Amino acid sequence: MHPVPMAGELQSLELCLERHIPPQDLAEVKRILYGGETRKLCLPAAALSSAQERDFELQGYGFDAAPEQLRRPRIVRVGLVQNKIPLPTDTAVAVQVQSWHSSCLHVAALHRRIEEMVEVAAMCGVNIICFQEAWSEYFLLVLIEELCSFVQLAKKYNMVVVSPILERDEIHGGTLWNTAVVISNSGAILGKSRKNHIPRIGDFNESTYYMEGNTGHQVFQTQFGAIAVNICFRRHHPLNWLMYSLNGAEIIFNPSATIGTLSESLWPIEARNAAIANHCFTCPINRVGTEYYKNAFTSGDGGKAHHDLGHFYGSSYVAAPDGSRTPGLSRTRDGLLVVEMDLNLCRQVSDKWNFKMTGRxxxxxxxxxxxxxxxxxxxxxxxxxxxxxxxxxxxxx
Amino acid sequence: MHPVPMAGELQSLELCLERHIPPQDLAEVKRILYGGETRKLCLPAAALSSAQERDFELQGYGFDAAPEQLRRPRIVRVGLVQNKIPLPTDTAVAVQVQSWHSSCLHVAALHRRIEEMVEVAAMCGVNIICFQEAWSEYFLLVLIEELCSFVQLAKKYNMVVVSPILERDEIHGGTLWNTAVVISNSGAILGKSRKNHIPRIGDFNESTYYMEGNTGHQVFQTQFGAIAVNICFRRHHPLNWLMYSLNGAEIIFNPSATIGTLSESLWPIEARNAAIANHCFTCPINRVGTEYYKNAFTSGDGGKAHHDLGHFYGSSYVAAPDGSRTPGLSRTRDGLLVVEMDLNLCRQVSDKWNFKMTGRxxxxxxxxxxxxxxxxxxxxxxxxxxxxxxxxxxxxx
Structure with missing residues (x-):
């Protein structure tokens, strides 16, 4: 059961609007839907051609803040990576992950794919990069060697790396956690954030293999701003975003893996609402593609057996504290979204709306x-x- | 300074999409943006022609739920009323409000306008009707006589009436509250809900004339479902919606008065997020038009003096617990939105997503x-x- 082409999937909502809405209305439609036209970033030609060669989408946008008298601008570039798994699900684990520093016989394998996207991100001046939930396969363990590779990578590119993995907690009876590791640009592991809310929904009944996280709402003070990682299903709980914000988060990443029929109409709403409600930037990232399993399975919901979870619809985007957002990446292709933001915007919006002050x-x-x-x-x-x-x-x- | 025509205002986002997106893409665009095509209600011809004669928009949509074995469908129709003030702001109060049962010399006056919209709602079988925030003028006191009129109206049409007013609290030193009164279809006043969070933003610095509400998060069990009223600025606080939900609300009304430059990109997000996060229906209602004041005023934000607050952009809509929503009413015209909903959908969605169970x-x-x-x-x-x-x-x- 190999992946099939994405026939019938709309490539991108935003491209569709751009193509059909007449120019005199388009700006107003974008203002109402997205809070305005986000500034396009001018990315290096070498990065653009490299992305094209490697067959992934590369988009860049920027959010500005007003100049201040007492603070300098705090300009940061984040990179969001969304991707398919390049090999079928029944390929052997060793071949799938294709360890980073070994000889790359399978150039299409997952780690090589991520590596080349990180290279392009570095060319675009990205300061903080985040991958999708459990990016190294939905059900695969990330080995400690791979973390070592990321430490090297973080140092090499002077980049904070947020790497969502499946964590095996050996000092607690081998418990499995759905975790994101935060690696500083210095190469230090700053800490980790475990998925706090575990879904119990049909094919996404993860309660049989993950426990509810116990790392609370730690925020990591990096050279490029105070960041937090809010994994997938946590997105649905407004209190959860709020606690990160109360701990000082300026950018909250939301690495996810979610499918169209389940959540697509929720996707543009929840993370954007969190950016608005908490005066911060939010970065939801979603997996791409449809993955097929050799053996049909049922989902505990009385439905028929099936071979796939459904279409992971990508559409990664960044939402700003002023309620505006970037267009989404493609619904069907691998992609890297580079977003420049002036973190001063967080306090500027907070000073205007004052939700913390009026929060009671x-x-x-x-x-x-x-x-x-x-x-x-x-x-x-x-x-x-x-x-x-x-x-x-x-x-x- | 009389109101000017709405030149340059886009009449409706949804109409613009309908007009320009080709049919083969429109369904997919609506699925992604709105969670699908909401079923159109067939409204009585007499109601439609009456709305046309009286120059207001009338739209009807329906949300369905799956049939259940142990519960009957719980079908309810709500009506959302958005309107301009029909007379200039400097008209005398007595003329503006034009008491309900007195002879109607000024047929265009505010109460006559609301009365005719309620009549059309009754023709459409509306069970619960809600008006915009402080509908009887932003700064005008509603007199107790008017509440009596509403009691008559509620009985006459067998309709629950949610009437947001400015409340003068005589037993607490004449305190002013921004309040909604809930009148049962029996004519009983069930209670009131005071605005819990008061904005302190430029022209909307209401802290000089309202206090933060003290009525908590009471939910009213009516014959047509458990309803709550969440006034305007409370919309920005996710915890606030949550508390209504924990008290059992199935439908939460959000009567508002807010302008385009301040909040329009937040409008489609916040109430819809609340419907998703709390497995309930939400009904945001916004005022229409631009209101001019004779004397220019400043806003405490260092900006220039001006004669108006900006454009109140209407766009009232209903969001459902499954993340779908109706199109919005016009951005520029008075309107009545009639929405049929099967309240069984709340528990059905809750049983699927389980946010309460996983909420910690x-x-x-x-x-x-x-x-x-x-x-x-x-x-x-x-x-x-x-x-x-x-x-x-x-x-x-």
Missing amino acids: YEMYAAKLAEAVQPRFTPSLIGEEERSAQYNQVLHRK | YEMYAAKLAEAVQPRFTPSLIGEEERSAQYNQVLHRK
Whole structure:
């Protein structure tokens, strides 16, 4: 069961709009849908031709902030990598991962693919790069040797690397975690972020092989800004984004692997809402392609057996604190999205909207503590519970 | 300074897409942008012609749920009303509001306008109707007589009425609240919901005339479902929607008054995200038009004096728990949006996605209680704080 061509998949929503909406309306449509036309980055010709040769999409956009009197601009470039697995799912693990520094017999293998995308990112001046969820295969263990390779890579390119892997926790009985490792541009491993909320939905019932994470909401202070990693399903929980923000995150990555029929209408909404609600940048990244498994499987939802999870629709993008966003990468192709951002925009938007100031978090901390009690009584008022007060007032008149 | 025509304002994003995107792509564009094509409601011809005569837009859509074995469908129709003020802002209050049951010399006056829209809603079988924020003028007091009128209206049409007003709280020193009153179809006043978060942004610095609400997150159990009212700026706070949901809300109304340059790129995101995150229906409603004031005013943001707040862009819509939404009403015209929904969809989506089950609210209650402490130390890890553990592991290899 090898991957089939993506016939019938719309390549990109944004390209479709660009092609058909007349120029006099397009700017207004983009303003309403995306908060405006995002500035196009001028990327090096060598990077563009390299991406073309290697058959992946390369797009660049920029978000600006107003000049300030007391702070210099804080310009950072992030890179988001989305990709298919280059070999069929039943290929042997060793061939799939094709260790980084060994001789590359299979040039199409996964690690070689990621390596070449990182090279292009370096040519584009990327400071922080993030891959999709469990990028080294959905169900494959990343070996410690590979982390060593990333440490070399981070130093070589002076780049912070966010690498989402499957983690085997040997000091806790071999527990499996869905984890992202954050490697500083100095080569130091800053720490890791484990997936906090585990889906229990049909084919994505991950509760049989991952536990809910226990690393909280650590934020990593890098040379290029305070970053956090919010893996996949965590995206659906607004409180989860909020906690990263309360810990100081300026950029929150959301490495994901999700399919069209399940989540595509949620995709443009959730991470963008998080950027708005928390005055920060968010970077959702999604896998690409359809992966076929030799043996048909069922999903615990009463449906028929099938050989694939569905189409991973890519569409990685970056949302800014002012509610604007970049177009998405392709729904069908590998891609690298390079986004320049002035981190000063976070505080500028916060100073305007003040959601933290008006958030009344004390009240919610107390309310939430009540709501989780087994004997919680919802505040639900029907005809019989309503206070007599209102009707007394009416009768007074 | 009278209102000027809306030259240059795009009438509707959705109409623009319908007009220009070719049919073979339109369905896919709608699926990605809106979660699919919402079913069009067949509305009575008399209602349509009545709306046309009275010069307001009338649109109807429906959300379906799967049939269940143990519950009957719970079909409800909600009506969302968006409108301009029909007379200039400097018209005398008595003329503006034009009391409901007095002789209607000014047929264009505000209350007559709302009354005729409610009549059409009744013709469309609406069960619950909601108006925009402080609908009886942004800065005008609603008199208790008007509430009496609404009680009559609710009984006459067997309709739950959600009426957002400016409330004068006489038993608390004349405090002003931004409040919505919920009137049952029986004519009983079920209660009220006060705006919990008050904006402090330029022209919308409402902190000088409203206090933060103190009615919490009461949900009202009506004959047509459990409803809540989340006024305007509260829309920006995800925790706020969550608390209504934890109290059992199936439909959350969001009566608003907000302008294009401030919030239009946030508008399609926030209420829809709340519907997704909380497995409920959300109904954001926005005012229409540009209102001019005789005396120029400044906004405390260093900008120039001006005579208007900007363009209130309408675009009221309904979002469903499955992430889909209706098109928006016009950006420029008065309108009534009638939406039929099967409330069974809330639990069906909840049973699929399980955000409440996977929400880990205990953890967030504790974290939030920490975060509001004056001495809170954010969990922010830099090169110097990172644990030696990771690099030890690397050195072991």
